[in-house]
Amino acid sequence: xxxxxxxxxxxxxxxxxxxxxxxxxxxxxxxxxxxxxxxxxxxxxxxxxxxxxxxxxxxxxxxxxxxxxxxxxxxxxxxxxxxxxxxxxxxxxxxxxxxxxxxxxxxxxxxxxxxxxxxxxxxxxxxxxxxxxxxxxxxxxxxxxxxxxxxxxxxxxxxxxxxxxxxxxxxxxxxxxxxxxxxxxxxxxxxxxxxxxxxxxxxxxxxxxxxxxxxxxxxxxxxxxxxxxxxxxxxxxxxxxxxxxxxxxxxxxxxxxxxxxxxxxxxxxxxxxxxxxxxxxxxxxxxxxxxxxxxxxxxxxxxxxxxxxxxxxxxxxxxxxxxxxxxxxxxxxxxxxxxx
Amino acid sequence: xxxxxxxxxxxxxxxxxxxxxxxxxxxxxxxxxxxxxxxxxxxxxxxxxxxxxxxxxxxxxxxxxxxxxxxxxxxxxxxxxxxxxxxxxxxxxxxxxxxxxxxxxxxxxxxxxxxxxxxxxxxxxxxxxxxxxxxxxxxxxxxxxxxxxxxxxxxxxxxxxxxxxxxxxxxxxxxxxxxxxxxxxxxxxxxxxxxxxxxxxxxxxxxxxxxxxxxxxxxxxxxxxxxxxxxxxxxxxxxxxxxxxxxxxxxxxxxxxxxxxxxxxxxxxxxxxxxxxxxxxxxxxxxxxxxxxxxxxxxxxxxxxxxxxxxxxxxxxxxxxxxxxx
Numbered sequence: 118x119x120x121x122x123x124x125x126x127x128x129x130x131x132x133x134x135x136x137x138x139x140x141x142x143x144x145x146x147x148x149x150x151x152x153x154x155x156x157x158x159x160x161x162x163x164x165x166x167x168x169x170x171x172x173x174x175x176x177x178x179x180x181x182x183x184x185x186x187x188x189x190x191x192x193x194x195x196x197x198x199x200x201x202x203x204x205x206x207x208x209x210x211x212x213x214x215x216x217x218x219x220x221x222x223x224x225x226x227x228x229x230x231x232x233x234x235x236x237x238x239x240x241x242x243x244x245x246x247x248x249x250x251x252x253x254x255x256x257x258x259x260x261x262x263x264x265x266x267x268x269x270x271x272x273x274x275x276x277x278x279x280x281x282x283x284x285x286x287x288x289x290x291x292x293x294x295x296x297x298x299x300x301x302x303x304x305x306x307x308x309x310x311x312x313x314x315x316x317x318x319x320x321x322x323x324x325x326x327x328x329x330x331x332x333x334x335x336x337x338x339x340x341x342x343x344x345x346x347x348x349x350x351x352x353x354x355x356x357x358x359x360x361x362x363x364x365x366x367x368x369x370x371x372x373x374x375x376x377x378x379x380x381x382x383x384x385x386x387x388x389x390x391x392x393x394x395x396x397x398x399x400x401x402x403x404x405x406x407x408x409x410x411x412x413x414x415x416x417x418x419x420x421x422x423x424x425x426x427x428x429x430x431x432x433x434x435x436x437x438x439x440x441x442x443x444x445x446x447x448x449x450x451x452x453x454x455x456x457x
Numbered sequence: 458x459x460x461x462x463x464x465x466x467x468x469x470x471x472x473x474x475x476x477x478x479x480x481x482x483x484x485x486x487x488x489x490x491x492x493x494x495x496x497x498x499x500x501x502x503x504x505x506x507x508x509x510x511x512x513x514x515x516x517x518x519x520x521x522x523x524x525x526x527x528x529x530x531x532x533x534x535x536x537x538x539x540x541x542x543x544x545x546x547x548x549x550x551x552x553x554x555x556x557x558x559x560x561x562x563x564x565x566x567x568x569x570x571x572x573x574x575x576x577x578x579x580x581x582x583x584x585x586x587x588x589x590x591x592x593x594x595x596x597x598x599x600x601x602x603x604x605x606x607x608x609x610x611x612x613x614x615x616x617x618x619x620x621x622x623x624x625x626x627x628x629x630x631x632x633x634x635x636x637x638x639x640x641x642x643x644x645x646x647x648x649x650x651x652x653x654x655x656x657x658x659x660x661x662x663x664x665x666x667x668x669x670x671x672x673x674x675x676x677x678x679x680x681x682x683x684x685x686x687x688x689x690x691x692x693x694x695x696x697x698x699x700x701x702x703x704x705x706x707x708x709x710x711x712x713x714x715x716x717x718x719x720x721x722x723x724x725x726x727x728x729x730x731x732x733x734x735x736x737x738x739x740x741x742x743x744x745x746x747x748x749x750x751x752x753x754x755x756x757x758x759x760x761x762x763x764x765x766x767x768x769x770x771x772x773x774x775x776x777x778x779x780x781x782x783x
Contacts, residue, residue: 132736140498140508140522255505258545260577261527267607268546268562269616272526281577305529306576357506417578420525420545422507442582 149196151188152394157401174227191437196390200233205376214372232389239381240346280315316411318342341411353393403452474565481690482618484641488631491555521550533601544587560618599647637719644690646670681735
């Protein structure tokens with residue numbers, strides 16, 4: 118009997134020629150489990166007496182300990198780093214060395230170790246001149262209008278304002294009988310009732326018709342917008358060419374006299390855990406609550422680079438940590454009672 | 458307060474889409490000469506902080522990073538229903554041989570995961586995905602998307618692709634002096650995702666000049682399928698552009714030579730559908746070529762163009778000689 122065995126199908130072999138240049142390769146980061154921001158002051162508060170500064174750090178201290186203990190670490194030793202953001206964007210006085218010395222001394226005295234110090238103005242423009250804020254501005258996606266947006270609306274936010282819905286409308290009608298009509302505002306993603314939020318992200322100072330460079334040079338970013346950059350940087354999610362938009366430099370032992378000469382982020386504690394983290398917590402006085410609401414609104418409209426997210430998620434999985442997919446769920450706040 | 462209930466963290470692995478819809482818009486970059494690779498990489502870095510992907514062999518091609526578009530609209534549901542979808546579409550620009558520009562848009566459609574619009578952060582966490590909040594059958598969505606013309610409040614991904622292309626209109630690297638007249642083309646595609654099935658599909662050429670591609674396939678083939686659709690869209694556009702130039706040359710009289718010269722120098726060298734064709738899609742392309750014979754038609758049209766150029770040249774020489782004799 119003759120049997121016929123069909124020839125084996127050739128195994129798919131590796132391609133003979135392969136070429137595909139990835140424009141950007143995402144860098145793997147060292148990550149803490151939690152990044153804690155230990156208090157916040159306006160520059161004028163840093164300028165004034167020592168007592169209020171010490172008092173705030175003292176109020177931060179117990180919550181800091183609780184936060185450290187709460188960090189989700191997937192069973193391994195907790196890696197927690199602390200940071201402090203200097204409010205140097207809107208006002209900056211030239212006595213940076215004294216302020217830094219005072220800040221670190223008082224925080225130490227209260228038992229709050231600051232690992233990293235960053236400048237708010239670096240969240241707008243880095244020391245090397247690169248406009249970090251525009252990385253975020255270019256990645257914001259406005260919410261589509263219900264039953265209206267079919268795919269043709271330009272995604273870019275151009276007005277400097279970002280909202281979570283539709284504002285109220287008041288129309289005056291030229292009719293003596295009906296003086297005016299009013300339309301209620303609407304939060305698109307509401308549950309039952311609306312909380313309409315409209316955030317001013319920046320204000321342009323350039324003349325109409327000015328070229329883009331001039332517009333950007335004269336653009337003043339709002340405090341929530343810069344804080345949104347700050348949050349996204351801490352979470353390792355805001356990148357330029359695959360590396361974090363703001364990088365860490367070791368403190369060299371002497372404070373520069375001008376804030377603008379400071380590195381973007383400085384490691385002031387040589388034994389600190391990594392700056393970037395899976396999750397962030399900010400402890401601050403409760404008068405910052407509206408600002409942080411605005412920050413969360415901005416972050417909720419941030420379109421993260423997908424391979425950045427994928428790399429972080431893969432790392433978290435390897436470490437046995439569940440990180441929420443929604444970015445603002447990776448951020449939490451603790452608001453201290455009382456005034457500042 | 459009703460909303461104080463803390464939402465449980467969302468799972469990081471999204472649901473698998475049952476249907477994926479796409480549109481590829483193809484046109485000529487409005488510049489007199491093809492863009493060199495370096496310039497192409499600059500102009501296609503459409504998202505700050507991210508560079509464009511590229512390859513050089515056998516044909517230069519640069520692909521922009523993905524852009525995202527907010528969507529809240531309706532799908533044509535085939536059987537008359539119009540399910541509402543909410544989420545985002547993704548789109549990128551592709552520039553091939555420095556001259557042929559495409560805007561390629563896609564949405565992954567999830568069915569039956571929610572019945573109301575969620576907070577926007579939910580959709581931002583699953584980029585490129587839309588959720589249909591009304592009941593719908595995958596097969597109806599596929600046929601509805603391919604059959605119906607975009608109407609008011611219906612998803613229009615062709616428009617999304619056209620917008621991505623328009624981002625290159627004002628870049629300083631192009632001179633806005635293309636010598637060849639062409640029209641922008643659309644191709645629509647729809648995939649019914651079914652794990653474990655053998656891929657199976659077909660292409661329909663509509664009376665509106667639009668190619669519609671439909672395929673059932675497992676999800677891992679989606680990127681290859683999408684790339685194949687971009688290749689088909691490009692080559693359908695090339696063929697149409699060449700045929701139109703030839704037709705115009707018969708009508709335009711004295712400027713015929715200019716038409717043909719532009720067509721030859723812009724299009725003559727670029728036909729190569731298998732250049733970047735993913736291996737997993739070769740069977741489909743071969744089956745398509747067997748019947749539609751696009752490559753044969755290309756060769757024939759190109760030969761006619763070249764023949765006509767030869768004839769016109771000979772005629773011109775003869776006329777010159779005749780003038781000299783007189």
